[in-house]
Amino acid sequence: MNEDLNLPAAAPRAADSPKSQSPASTAKALFRTMRPKQWVKNVVVYAPLVFDGKMFDPVLLLRTTVAFVLFCLISSAVYLINDLADIEKDRLHPKKRTRPLAAGELAPSVAIAAAVVLVVISVPLALWLDSSFFLILYSYLGLMIAYSFYLKNLVIIDVLVLAAGFVLRVAGGVAVVNVERFSPWLYLCIAVGALFMSFGKRRHELVLLENGAGSHRAILAEYTVPFLDQLIGLVTSTLVVFYSLYTFSAVNLPANHTMMLTIPFVLYGLFRYLYLIHVKKQGGAPDELVFKDKPMFITGVLWVLAVIAVLYLA
Numbered sequence: 001m002n003e004d005l006n007l008p009a010a011a012p013r014a015a016d017s018p019k020s021q022s023p024a025s026t027a028k029a030l031f032r033t034m035r036p037k038q039w040v041k042n043v044v045v046y047a048p049l050v051f052d053g054k055m056f057d058p059v060l061l062l063r064t065t066v067a068f069v070l071f072c073l074i075s076s077a078v079y080l081i082n083d084l085a086d087i088e089k090d091r092l093h094p095k096k097r098t099r100p101l102a103a104g105e106l107a108p109s110v111a112i113a114a115a116v117v118l119v120v121i122s123v124p125l126a127l128w129l130d131s132s133f134f135l136i137l138y139s140y141l142g143l144m145i146a147y148s149f150y151l152k153n154l155v156i157i158d159v160l161v162l163a164a165g166f167v168l169r170v171a172g173g174v175a176v177v178n179v180e181r182f183s184p185w186l187y188l189c190i191a192v193g194a195l196f197m198s199f200g201k202r203r204h205e206l207v208l209l210e211n212g213a214g215s216h217r218a219i220l221a222e223y224t225v226p227f228l229d230q231l232i233g234l235v236t237s238t239l240v241v242f243y244s245l246y247t248f249s250a251v252n253l254p255a256n257h258t259m260m261l262t263i264p265f266v267l268y269g270l271f272r273y274l275y276l277i278h279v280k281k282q283g284g285a286p287d288e289l290v291f292k293d294k295p296m297f298i299t300g301v302l303w304v305l306a307v308i309a310v311l312y313l314a
Contacts, residue, residue, distance in 0.1 A: 021105070029100035030114055033083055034076035040287050042071040044166055044190060045173040051186060052179040053252070053311055063176040066129055070122050071169055074137060077118040078144040080111045085148050089217065094208065132175040140168040155222035159202065163194035181252030185245060192239045197286035199235065200273065203228040204283040232277075236270055254314040262310065265303035272296050 021029075049055055049064045083090065083101045090102035100106035119141065126134040143151075144165060152158045170190055174182055205217065206225055243266050247259040272295055277283035282293075290296050 026106065026110060029106040030110060033080055033100045033106055033111060034114075035079045036072075036076075038079070038285075038287055039072045039075070040291075041166070042068050042075060042169060044169045045071055047170055047186060047190070048173040048177045048179045048182045050307070051252070051311065052177060052182045054177060054179075055308070055312070060177050063129060064173055066125065067133060067172050067176045070126055070129070070137060071140070071172065073118045073122050074141050075144075077115040078141065078148065080115040080118075081145060082148040084108055084111055084115075130175050133172050136168055136172045136175055140165060140172070143168070152217075153219055155219060158219050159195060159198040162198045163191045166194040167191050183246055183250035183252060185242060185250055188242045189239065189246060192235050192242055195235045196232065196239055196270070196273075197283075199228050199232045200277045200283040201286055203232065203277060204281070207281055232274070236274070239270065240267065254310060256314065258310045258314050259307075262303055262306045265299055265306060269296060269299045269303065272299065 045068050046064055049060055054060050083099055087101050087108075090096040090099055096102060101108065101111060122137070126137050143161060147158070147161045151161045167187055167190060170187060202220065202223055203225060206220055206223060206228070209220070244260075244263055247253070247263060248257045253259045272293070273283070273286070273289070276289060276293060276296075282289060290300055
C-alpha cells in the first residue's frame with residue numbers, strides 16, 4: 001500500500017506549466033476534467049422509464065435520453081467547479097494529482113469558462129423538456145455546488161448529499177416520463193445504494209492515503225475505518241431489506257412475485273463489492289469498478305436482463 005504513495009513530487013502548479021498549449025491538448029484536458037467515465041452515474045435517470053413499463057415508448061425514450069445528456073452536461077460543470085476548488089488538495093493525492101487542473105495541463109480560466117457555458121446552454125433545453133425537470137436539474141446543480149464549497153466538510157452530511165444527488169437524478173427521470181407506476185421503494189433503494197458506494201469510497205480513501213488523508217480531504221479526519229465499516233454494514237442490510245420489500249410489495253409488479261428472482265443478483269453484487277473494498281482494497285471509483293471487475297459487470301447485466309424479463313415478458 002505504501003508503494004502507492006512513493007510517487008514523484010507533486011504535479012506542477014498551473015503557473016509552472018507551459019504558457020501555451022495547442023487547442024487540441026487543451027480540449028483533451030478539458031474533456032478529461034469533465035470526467036466522461038463518471039457519466040454512467042446518470043444512467044439512473046432511465047430507472048423510471050424502465051420500471052414504469054415504458055421502455056419501448058420511442059417518445060419517452062427520447063425525452064429520457066435528453067434528460068440523461070443534460071445531467072451529463074451539468075455534472076461535468078460540477079466536476080469542473082469541484083476541481084477548481086480542490087486544485088491544491090488534489091496535488092496531495094496519489095491519483096488525483098494527475099487531473100488536468102492539478103497537473104497544470106488545463107488553465108483555470110478555461111475551466112471556468114467551460115463550466116459557465118455548460119450551465120447556460122442547458123437552460124433552454126431543460127425548459128423545453130419539462131419545467132419540473134428544469135427545477136430538479138438546477139436544484140441538483142445548486143446542491144452540488146454547495147457540496148463542493150461547504151457541505152463536503154460536514155461529517156455524514158457529505159455522504160447524504162451525494163445520495164441526494166442520485167435521488168434527484170431519478171426524480172428528473174420521473175418528471176420527463178410522467179410515471180404512473182413507479183414505486184417509492186425504488187427511491188429508497190437508490191438512495192441507500194448511493195450511501196453504500198459513498199461510504200465504500202470514503203473507506204478506500206482512508207486506507208489509500210493513511211496519515212495524509214486529512215491533508216487531502218479535511219472531512220476524512222472525521223472518519224475512521226471501523227466507523228465506516230459499521231456504516232457500510234448498516235446500509236448493506238438496509239438495502240437488502242428495501243429491495244426485497246420492493247420485489248414483493250410494489251403494486252406495479254407482476255402478481256406472481258417473479259421480481260423476487262432478481263434478489264440473488266443484488267445480494268451477489270453487494271457481497272462482491274464488499275469483497276473488493278475489504279480484501280482487494282479497491283472502491284475508490286465505484287462507478288468505474290462495476291466495469292473493471294468482470295463478476296460485478298456480469299452480475300449487473302444479468303440483473304438488468306432479469307428485471308426487463310419480469311417487467312415486460314412476465
